[in-house]
Amino acid sequence: MAKVVCPHCGGNARIASRSKMNDKGTIANLRCQCLDADNCGAIFVTTQAYSHTITPPIKSTQQICMDLISRLSKDEKQELQRDLFV
Numbered sequence: 001m002a003k004v005v006c007p008h009c010g011g012n013a014r015i016a017s018r019s020k021m022n023d024k025g026t027i028a029n030l031r032c033q034c035l036d037a038d039n040c041g042a043i044f045v046t047t048q049a050y051s052h053t054i055t056p057p058i059k060s061t062q063q064i065c066m067d068l069i070s071r072l073s074k075d076e077k078q079e080l081q082r083d084l085f086v
């Protein structure tokens with residue numbers, strides 16, 4: 001779980017609940033409570049949002065490869081097969 005920092009004191013906070021803000025759940029509001037109850041104890045909402053993908057999921061990579069392979073000529077496919085499975 002990602003660390004949440006209290007915007008008031010800079011201390012650690014815990015996520016008390018998560019509310020999806022879109023259908024896929026890639027944007028969510030996190031209700032958080034500062035763990036420094038003696039000196040701060042703030043309760044606040046922060047937003048978590050998906051940004052971008054570094055490595056695509058395996059299924060996507062396989063699909064990309066299959067799409068590319070399907071565009072090769074028969075000779076190119078045979079050449080690829082020889083290179084891959086020698």
Ligand SMILES: [Zn+2]
Nearest residue numbers: 006009034040
């Ligand atoms: Zn705090």
